[in-house]
Amino acid sequence: MSEPLIIAVPSKGRPKEQVDAWLADCGLEIQAGGGSRGYVAALKGAPGVQLRLLSAGDIADALDAGDVHIGATGEDLLRERRDMQAGIVLLKPLGFARADLVVAVPKSWVDVESMFDLEEVAHDYLARTGRRMRVATKYVAQTRAFFAKNGLADYRITESGGATEGAPAAGAAEFIVDITTTGATLTANGLKVLSDGLILRSQFHLAASLRASWSADQLQAAEAFLRVIEARAVAKTSATLIWPADGGASDAIVEALVAAGASRRPSGLLAPAGEASEAATRLTAAGVGPVSVSRPDFVFDTECKPFDVLKRSISDIGVKTGGF
Amino acid sequence: MRSEPAVPSNILAAIRAPFAGVGAQAVDAPLLQPLSLLLDLAGETMRQRLFVVQAEGGPEYCLRPDFTVAIARRHLESGAAAGRYSYEGAAFRAVPDSDGAEECLQIGLEVFDPAGPALETEIEIIDLAWRSALAGGRKDLTLWLGDVGLFAAFVDGLDLPPTLTARLKRAAGRPRLLQAELARAGEEGAAPAGGQLAAMLSALPQGQAVALLEETWALAGIEPVGGRGPAEIAERLVRRAGEASAPALTLSQADAVRRFLAISNTPQAALADVRMIASVGDRLAIAFEAWAARLAGLTAAGIPADSMGLATALGHAFDYYDGLTFEVRSEALERAIAVGGRYDSLLARLGGTNDAQAVGCMVRPWRAFSGGEA
Numbered sequence: 001m002s003e004p005l006i007i008a009v010p011s012k013g014r015p016k017e018q019v020d021a022w023l024a025d026c027g028l029e030i031q032a033g034g035g036s037r038g039y040v041a042a043l044k045g046a047p048g049v050q051l052r053l054l055s056a057g058d059i060a061d062a063l064d065a066g067d068v069h070i071g072a073t074g075e076d077l078l079r080e081r082r083d084m085q086a087g088i089v090l091l092k093p094l095g096f097a098r099a100d101l102v103v104a105v106p107k108s109w110v111d112v113e114s115m116f117d118l119e120e121v122a123h124d125y126l127a128r129t130g131r132r133m134r135v136a137t138k139y140v141a142q143t144r145a146f147f148a149k150n151g152l153a154d155y156r157i158t159e160s161g162g163a164t165e166g167a168p169a170a171g172a173a174e175f176i177v178d179i180t181t182t183g184a185t186l187t188a189n190g191l192k193v194l195s196d197g198l199i200l201r202s203q204f205h206l207a208a209s210l211r212a213s214w215s216a217d218q219l220q221a222a223e224a225f226l227r228v229i230e231a232r233a234v235a236k237t238s239a240t241l242i243w244p245a246d247g248g249a250s251d252a253i254v255e256a257l258v259a260a261g262a263s264r265r266p267s268g269l270l271a272p273a274g275e276a277s278e279a280a281t282r283l284t285a286a287g288v289g290p291v292s293v294s295r296p297d298f299v300f301d302t303e304c305k306p307f308d309v310l311k312r313s314i315s316d317i318g319v320k321t322g323g324f
Numbered sequence: 325m326r327s328e329p330a331v332p333s334n335i336l337a338a339i340r341a342p343f344a345g346v347g348a349q350a351v352d353a354p355l356l357q358p359l360s361l362l363l364d365l366a367g368e369t370m371r372q373r374l375f376v377v378q379a380e381g382g383p384e385y386c387l388r389p390d391f392t393v394a395i396a397r398r399h400l401e402s403g404a405a406a407g408r409y410s411y412e413g414a415a416f417r418a419v420p421d422s423d424g425a426e427e428c429l430q431i432g433l434e435v436f437d438p439a440g441p442a443l444e445t446e447i448e449i450i451d452l453a454w455r456s457a458l459a460g461g462r463k464d465l466t467l468w469l470g471d472v473g474l475f476a477a478f479v480d481g482l483d484l485p486p487t488l489t490a491r492l493k494r495a496a497g498r499p500r501l502l503q504a505e506l507a508r509a510g511e512e513g514a515a516p517a518g519g520q521l522a523a524m525l526s527a528l529p530q531g532q533a534v535a536l537l538e539e540t541w542a543l544a545g546i547e548p549v550g551g552r553g554p555a556e557i558a559e560r561l562v563r564r565a566g567e568a569s570a571p572a573l574t575l576s577q578a579d580a581v582r583r584f585l586a587i588s589n590t591p592q593a594a595l596a597d598v599r600m601i602a603s604v605g606d607r608l609a610i611a612f613e614a615w616a617a618r619l620a621g622l623t624a625a626g627i628p629a630d631s632m633g634l635a636t637a638l639g640h641a642f643d644y645y646d647g648l649t650f651e652v653r654s655e656a657l658e659r660a661i662a663v664g665g666r667y668d669s670l671l672a673r674l675g676g677t678n679d680a681q682a683v684g685c686m687v688r689p690w691r692a693f694s695g696g697e698a
Contacts, residue, residue: 082420108541108548110521111560119501121552121560123494130673132364133551144368151501153367156360168549190547 004050005221006212008062008071011039011053018096018204019072026232027298046228048221063088066211069218070225076101076179076202080141089313090205091226091306092233097204101139103146103197104186105175106168114195115150118175122154125174136160136167137177139199146177146199165189208310210317219314226307231298238299239276242268243283243291250288253279270299325416327427328690328697331460338459339689340412340431342452348410348433353394359384362393365644365673373417375426387416392644392684393670395434400676406437425690431456432664432686436671438679443614445683446648446666447621453662453685454627457652460692464656467627469591469634470649470665471615472496477607478584478598478636487563488571492581502585509578526562533558587636591619594634618648644670648683657697662687 009023009030010016020030029044030051041051052068059073064081074097078088105112112118122133134156137143143157158173165185167173179202180186186193206229208222243250245267257279258264262271271279273295280291331339359376360383374386388394391411399407412431419426433452435445454467475496479489495501521540525533537554541547548554573581580601587597595615602608615634623629647666654661664685671680690696 106549106552107544107546108554109552109557110537110540111557111564120491124560125552132367144372148369148500151495151498151504153369153498153501155368156363157368157371168551169547171551174551190549 002048002215002217004048005070005218005225006050006052006068007043007046007225008052008054008059008068008073010056010059010072012055015056015073015097015204016053019094022072022094022096026229028228043225046221046225048217049225060088063207063209064211066209066213068209069212069214070206070208070222072204072206074099074202075205076139076142076200078205078207079200080139082141087209087211088207089210089309090207091309092206092230094204094206097202099179099181099202100198101142101177101179101200101202102186102193103175103177103199104165104180104191104193107187107190107192112194115152115197118194119150119152119154122152126154132156133175134158134173135175135177136164136173138164139177139179142199143177150196165191206306208313210313214314219311222310223304223307226310227300227304228298230304230306231300234299234301235296237273238270238296239273240265240268240270240294240296241276241280241283241291242294243288246288249286250283253282253286253288257282270296325426326423328425328429331429331689331693331696335460335693336689339456339687339692341459342455343410343412343431343433346408346410346433346448346452348408348435351395351398351409351411352413353388353391353398353411355388356385357388357394359386362386362389365393365670372420375416375418389417390415390430390686391432392434392667392686393674396436396670396674396676396682399434399436400671400674406440408436409434429689430686431689432684434682434684436680436682438677438681440681442666442681442683443617443621445681447618447625449664449683449685450622450650451625451627453650453652453664453687456687457662457692460661460689460696461694462654462656462661462692463694464654465631465661466653466655467622467632468651468653469618469632470636470651471611471634471647472645472649472665473647474598474608474611474636475584477605477611478602479581480607481603481605482577482580483603484573484577485571488573492573505573506578506581509573510575511572522561522564525558530555530558533562585637588633589635590629591615591632591634592629594636598636650685652687654691657691659691660688661691 009019023030023043028046031042031044033040033042039053041053043049043051054062056073057077059071060077060081062068063071063078064087072094075090076099078084078090081087103115105118112121125133132155135143136158138160140157140159147153147155158167160167164176164178166189167176168191169189176191177199183193254264254269257269257271262269262279269279276293280293283289283291356377359374362374363370374389376384376386378384391413395409395411399409410433413429414427415430416427433449435449437445450467457465476493479492484492492505495505525536528536534554537558583601584598587594589597595612622632644667645665646669649665650663651660652662662685666683668680668682671682672678
């Protein structure tokens with residue numbers, strides 16, 4: 001029996017709910033492993049796959065280390081890995097668990113609105129007190145990179161164990177870099193986001209490890225899995241139009257719609273969901289009808305973008321490491 | 325940990341020899357240095373080059389990346405005004421994504437002498453580093469001189485509005501910040517001027533301005549947090565509003581800055597290049613005088629004129645240095661064999677007095693050794 005494809009998914013909290021719901025929506029059912037090993041599960045509908053349940057942070061670590069092949073976790077956590085591109089390739093954004101990584105300063109700093117202001121203030125602070133301003137954050141790598149890009153060097157990072165937003169009020173830091181969804185927690189803690197302080201619009205992504213060892217079987221299992229989830233994603237943005245045989249009355253309209261991106265069906269069309277109503281109206285206006293519009297469950301296409309990305313990235317690595 | 329191989333003992337002795345005759349006290353420094361202090365001094369970018377160690381529940385330390393800070397602190401603790409300290413030992417720098425050595429041997433000298441002859445000490449130290457590097461046997465050495473203060477003097481001569489002057493000087497040694505300033509040249513910047521609040525504050529004496537700001541905060545439901553008091557914020561609001569817009573360099577000023585930073589030549593020629601593009605105010609005149617004296621001294625010490633170069637571009641590795649800087653380089657190596665410079669302000673930042681004078685140099689024997697690093 002060959003080694004299964006290991007896919008890491010969140011083990012607890014809201015991320016777990018969202019990923020489980022997404023998989024279920026794709027027709028894949030998580031079957032928890034029996035016995036004492038509660039962190040392993042099977043995925044019904046995805047042959048050759050073993051699920052590993054880890055925290056979102058551990059998933060990012062595991063992808064970086066090559067302990068799992070594929071994982072679903074936040075882009076903010078993935079980009080914390082030093083030199084992410086060397087170890088991890090993003091396959092697909094999943095559209096949930098959205099949050100922004102931002103630079104936030106006290107609201108009372110009415111004279112600081114941009115990174116430009118912050119740089120000046122930080123420098124003055126150092127010159128005046130001999131100490132650097134402290135920024136509390138868990139996102140050390142992205143903070144350093146963003147500050148370097150914006151010319152801010154006069155600062156120190158204090159790693160925030162618990163609630164980063166509380167650090168300025170507690171006197172543990174002067175400002176913060178943190179993830180925020182609604183901004184309510186920041187406001188409640190007397191903080192505001194700088195006008196150009198958005199570091200990353202993060203969401204959950206499906207990502208693959210370039211450091212894991214990939215066998216042909218595992219790649220095949222990955223293809224099957226990725227085709228299913230991609231088919232479901234495409235279906236959600238597509239609509240099927242069907243109408244009775246009309247002896248050619250619809251041909252010109254169909255040509256135009258196909259030229260605009262729709263694709264033919266034996267007796268109808270597959271079109272982007274947002275354009276379905278307009279297309280149906282054009283047909284009925286030309287005397288073709290009734291036109292029924294329905295939503296497909298899955299749309300499998302010959303090409304599957306996430307799998308193409310995976311295949312290309314793995315073979316690039318193979319070229320780099322082969323023969324040395 | 326990747327360590328350097330050992331330098332043959334006779335070569336090492338030759339590299340070490342010049343340090344024996346300078347009247348210095350040989351000292352050691354603790355292998356573990358307080359992380360917090362080093363990051364405070366050198367900034368966050370230093371962190372990725374350090375090996376951090378921590379006992380359970382204790383403060384963070386790092387393996388010493390160099391000896392300078394430790395020796396400076398030791399000198400301050402001794403209470404003596406002047407002191408010369410030589411050192412030799414391992415230092416540790418993380419070099420991610422490279423095969424470079426992480427543990428390396430350093431030999432160096434730090435001289436603290438508030439009352440002493442500043443220029444002569446500098447010449448002595450440069451000559452020391454030069455002779456020590458030569459003892460490694462390489463035949464392709466050049467001495468590259470620099471001056472952190474020269475850029476500031478040049479900027480003074482541009483006669484810019486005060487905030488722009490301050491910003492440009494601050495951008496020294498920060499390539500990105502500098503590039504951003506040059507890229508902004510010729511723009512009509514629009515600073516958020518702070519609006520009505522700034523206008524009102526500027527009309528009031530300070531005590532009332534602070535009270536007004538605090539009342540505004542209270543009305544807006546803002547709890548002041550974060551180490552900056554209302555006086556400082558009010559003052560900065562008023563200052564920003566006072567400048568019509570965020571001033572930017574004119575295109576010709578930016579051009580002058582670029583030409584200044586591109587200067588890299590034999591020392592006399594480089595200084596002549598600076599003279600051509602700068603308007604020589606007091607500060608620059610003093611700098612030129614100092615350089616004339618330094619170059620005369622270096623020539624008298626026997627350093628060949630065609631082995632010397634002077635460049636105005638500012639590296640950003642030299643966070644401690646605030647005046648003269650120098651490097652001994654080999655054509656065969658990317659990194660410097662020996663480095664050094666003046667770092668007067670470090671002592672003040674460590675709690676010393678403002679009249680401190682500090683100059684030092686450090687040699688890497690494995691790099692100096694012609695059969696060593698390649």
